[in-house]
Amino acid sequence: DTAVSQTPKYLVTQMGNDKSIKCEQNLGHDTMYWYKQDSKKFLKIMFSYNNKELIINETVPNRFSPKSPDKAHLNLHINSLELGDSAVYFCASSPGGGQLQSFGPGTRLLVL
Amino acid sequence: DQQVKQNSPSLSVQEGRISILNCDYTNSMFDYFLWYKKYPAEGPTFLISISSIKDKNEDGRFTVFLNKSAKHLSLHIVPSQPGDSAVYFCAASASGTYKYIFGTGTRLKVLA
Numbered sequence: 001d002t003a004v005s006q007t008p009k010y011l012v013t014q015m016g017n018d019k020s021i022k023c024e025q026n027l028g029h030d031t032m033y034w035y036k037q038d039s040k041k042f043l044k045i046m047f048s049y050n051n052k053e054l055i056i057n058e059t060v061p062n063r064f065s066p067k068s069p070d071k072a073h074l075n076l077h078i079n080s081l082e083l084g085d086s087a088v089y090f091c092a093s094s095p096g097g098g099q100l101q102s103f104g105p106g107t108r109l110l111v112l
Numbered sequence: 113d114q115q116v117k118q119n120s121p122s123l124s125v126q127e128g129r130i131s132i133l134n135c136d137y138t139n140s141m142f143d144y145f146l147w148y149k150k151y152p153a154e155g156p157t158f159l160i161s162i163s164s165i166k167d168k169n170e171d172g173r174f175t176v177f178l179n180k181s182a183k184h185l186s187l188h189i190v191p192s193q194p195g196d197s198a199v200y201f202c203a204a205s206a207s208g209t210y211k212y213i214f215g216t217g218t219r220l221k222v223l224a
Contacts, residue, residue: 004155031210042114043156043201043214056211090155097210100146103155 003027004104006091012110013081020077021107023091031055032074033092033101034066043090049074050097081111115139116204118215126223131189133218135202138183142204146212147176147187150199159200160187192222 004025013019025032033056034046048056049068063079078085088108092101117136125131135145143164148156162169162176162185169176175188189196199219203212 033211035214041199041216043217045211045213048210050210092155098144098205098207098212100158100161101212103148103157105153105155 004091004093004102006089006104006107008107009105010108010110012112014112015081015083017081018077018079019081019109020075021089021091021109023074023076023104025072025091025093025102025104027093027095027102029093029095029102030071031094031097031099032068032071033094034074034076035090035092035103037088037090037106039087047074047076048097055097083111085109086111114216115142116202116213116215118200118202118218120218121216122219122221124221124223125192127194128191131187131192131196131220131222133187133189133200133202133220135185135187135215136183137185137204137213139204139206139213140183141206142213143207144205145176145178145185146203146205147174148201148203148214149196150201150217156201189220192220194222194224196220197222 031050033048047066052068088106091104094101146161147159150156178185199217203214205212
């Protein structure tokens with residue numbers, strides 16, 4: 001059973017499109033995160049939700065909107081995709097904020 | 113401003129020898145540190161952690177050392193095995209911030 005799963009695994013799309021990435025965890029964790037790993041391999045936190053409430057919102061363009069329908073899911077919607085959005089996006093979860101995180105396999109987004 | 117730095121992008125070690133991966137940080141508020149291991153096309157997986165109240169933590173072949181005065185931590189793998197070949201990330205957190213800051217990773221290659 002996959003603990004943290006993400007769909008899709010690969011996403012190739014055109015500039016200007018809107019796309020969503022889904023994340024689900026079956027660990028019973030309260031906190032979920034989205035990270036972006038760019039071409040320089042920096043793994044940077046974007047958002048964190050604790051029990052469906054936003055607790056971390058780093059300096060991310062407002063084209064990126066996270067949505068947490070319940071504490072097991074944290075989806076990432078991206079509007080008006082740009083070339084610079086090409087990256088690997090990782091979802092993670094932890095029992096509580098700041099605790100040990102379990103990561104999903106990543107979604108490789110390529111914007112053409 | 114990169115608060116967590118891994119200055120060696122890659123390291124090659126012979127099987128059976130010691131691998132030493134280094135990590136430096138600048139924020140003196142960091143009090144909890146993690147090492148993650150990442151295989152290609154997978155998400156990072158937790159390896160070992162250390163709290164700032166300790167200077168050493170050991171788990172099997174893996175030992176993490178923390179030098180608070182130098183703001184430096186290192187991961188030792190003894191003996192190194194080919195299956196240890198992966199990218200290793202260090203991450204740091206300050207109490208109450210609910211987030212980890214990651215380094216850029218060191219790619220370890222263990223040669224058989």
